[in-house]
Amino acid sequence: MDRIFSGFLLLLLQGYGVYGAPPQTRGTLCRTKPTDLVFVIDSSRSVRPHEFEKVKVFMSRVIEGLDVGPNSTRVGVINYASAVKNEFSLKTYQTKAGLLQAVQRIEPLSTGTMTGLAIQFAINQAFSDSEGARVRSPNINKVAIVVTDGRPQDSVQEVPARARAAGVEIFAIGVGRVDMHILRRIASEPLDDHVDYVESYSVIEKLTHKFQEAFCVVSDLCATGDHDCEQICTSIPGSYKCACKEGFTLNSDGKTCSACSGGSGSALDLVFLIDGSKSVRPENFELVKKFINQIVESLDVSDKQAQVGLVQYSSSVRQEFPLGQYKNKKDIKAAVKKMAYMEKGTMTGQALKYLVDNSFSIINGARPGVPKVGIVFTDGRSQDYITDAAKKAKDLGFRMFAVGVGNAVEDELREIASEPVAEHYFYTADFRTISKIGKRLQMKICIEEDPCECKSIVKFQAKVEDLVKSLIEALENKII
Numbered sequence: 001m002d003r004i005f006s007g008f009l010l011l012l013l014q015g016y017g018v019y020g021a022p023p024q025t026r027g028t029l030c031r032t033k034p035t036d037l038v039f040v041i042d043s044s045r046s047v048r049p050h051e052f053e054k055v056k057v058f059m060s061r062v063i064e065g066l067d068v069g070p071n072s073t074r075v076g077v078i079n080y081a082s083a084v085k086n087e088f089s090l091k092t093y094q095t096k097a098g099l100l101q102a103v104q105r106i107e108p109l110s111t112g113t114m115t116g117l118a119i120q121f122a123i124n125q126a127f128s129d130s131e132g133a134r135v136r137s138p139n140i141n142k143v144a145i146v147v148t149d150g151r152p153q154d155s156v157q158e159v160p161a162r163a164r165a166a167g168v169e170i171f172a173i174g175v176g177r178v179d180m181h182i183l184r185r186i187a188s189e190p191l192d193d194h195v196d197y198v199e200s201y202s203v204i205e206k207l208t209h210k211f212q213e214a215f216c217v218v219s220d221l222c223a224t225g226d227h228d229c230e231q232i233c234t235s236i237p238g239s240y241k242c243a244c245k246e247g248f249t250l251n252s253d254g255k256t257c258s259a260c261s262g263g264s265g266s267a268l269d270l271v272f273l274i275d276g277s278k279s280v281r282p283e284n285f286e287l288v289k290k291f292i293n294q295i296v297e298s299l300d301v302s303d304k305q306a307q308v309g310l311v312q313y314s315s316s317v318r319q320e321f322p323l324g325q326y327k328n329k330k331d332i333k334a335a336v337k338k339m340a341y342m343e344k345g346t347m348t349g350q351a352l353k354y355l356v357d358n359s360f361s362i363i364n365g366a367r368p369g370v371p372k373v374g375i376v377f378t379d380g381r382s383q384d385y386i387t388d389a390a391k392k393a394k395d396l397g398f399r400m401f402a403v404g405v406g407n408a409v410e411d412e413l414r415e416i417a418s419e420p421v422a423e424h425y426f427y428t429a430d431f432r433t434i435s436k437i438g439k440r441l442q443m444k445i446c447i448e449e450d451p452c453e454c455k456s457i458v459k460f461q462a463k464v465e466d467l468v469k470s471l472i473e474a475l476e477n478k479i480i
Contacts, residue, residue: 035073035141035215036090036133037066038126040118042148043108044081051201052108055147058204059103062145065212068096073215074134075099076126080118081109082153086125091132115152119144119159119186123166142168145211146186147204149175156186163188170194171211175201203407206427230256267370269323270299271309271359273351275378276342278314285341293333301329307367308332309359313351315344315383319358324365348382352389352416360398372398376416380407390416400424 039059043052059077066073074090087106093099122144127133134140144163163170172187173196174180180197187194198204222233222240229242244250244257251258272292276285292310299306303324310320320339326332355374360366374393393400393416402416402425410427417425 061208082112322364349384
């Protein structure tokens with residue numbers, strides 16, 4: 001949990017995400033570049049049979065997103081433990097259906113962990129002409145995805161040099177108690193793009209989206225003029241989205257712009273509902289406090305504009321401070337710094353009920369007629385019932401965002417999130433994945449009658465990306 005907790009608010013910033021959907025996205029153009037792809041899969045005795053099934057699901061999900069064929073993407077699988085088994089080569093199957101059926105038939109070997117031997121086999125044999133690999137060319141990618149959960153019993157020291165010489169790009173995925181230094185030694189540069197970690201095989205499937213995007217050919221529709229934006233076109237992987245110049249706001253059609261009337265700013269009541277359970281760990285809790293204060297710094301805080309409240313929960317619920325208690329950013333940030341870590345359990349349902357009954361009440365500083373936004377973070381399954389409180393929050397008109405990491409339960413996140421759910425619920429298995437996904441905040445909490453009156457939210461969106469980058473740098477320096 002400590003490796004991934006830190007991404008909880010970052011997920012709100014996605015212009016596109018692991019399970020979030022892009023706002024106002026138009027057009028779709030994403031095909032996979034011709035690739036020779038070889039999975040190198042650890043099935044040593046430490047990988048239990050049900051865990052190996054999760055790896056097979058992960059491989060299948062990646063394959064499902066590929067253009068498979070002799071002239072597009074070819075796929076092979078190497079299974080290894082103490083020995084190496086070539087399950088099927090790049091030339092064996094030429095259809096997606098054939099590949100998926102073959103993956104389902106793979107069985108674990110259940111002995112040692114000869115990772116170096118397996119990767120050398122991939123470089124020397126799996127990517128050879130005789131096994132179906134194509135001649136090295138700038139138009140064809142050669143990619144190996146290595147999945148392992150332990151320390152290798154042989155050397156991997158020569159792997160990077162040999163992979164570079166062969167033109168093979170290596171992605172390394174570590175699970176559980178894997179040696180991160182070994183992963184970084186195996187993977188291609190830049191390491192941030194090629195090393196991933198998940199706490200257990202139960203969440204490895206969450207990395208599927210990353211690899212589907214990695215193989216996607218991104219066409220710059222803005223550069224080619226293949227778009228219908230009136231003012232500004234911004235390219236995103238496989239598509240684009242429209243924006244407007246300063247002084248204009250994007251209309252509901254997602255492409256045309258209207259001039260703003262010059263409003264002075266919008267009011268917003270924002271409450272953070274933060275999991276302080278024991279799995280978070282003190283050092284990560286301090287990072288979260290720092291990040292919350294950076295968010296506060298980017299808001300226009302005053303009686304007439306943004307107000308911030310903070311609630312922490314574990315086995316019980318504690319209001320750190322209500323809306324309106326602090327009238328300026330300096331006082332809010334001081335209160336956040338003083339917040340003590342609760343530890344213990346995860347009573348998300350009780351926390352949601354508190355939010356509904358108390359956080360947005362007038363007696364606790366909420367203002368009538370002002371948009372109410374709740375940001376709920378959880379890192380695991382709730383130990384109590386959440387349905388009634390989650391439904392009531394949305395029925396009362398609160399805009400609810402649900403953010404989950406690690407072992408969070410997707411069904412619970414969806415139940416908490418407002419409609420459309422795809423824009424209000426997010427999940428990540430690891431903060432490394434997050435750094436490649438998002439660019440902008442999806443909190444569309446402006447007043448519909450006058451979207452130009454969203455000065456504080458626009459300012460929030462403009463600054464938050466830099467804050468996230470700072471947070472990730474701090475995490476990498478602390479953890480890796």
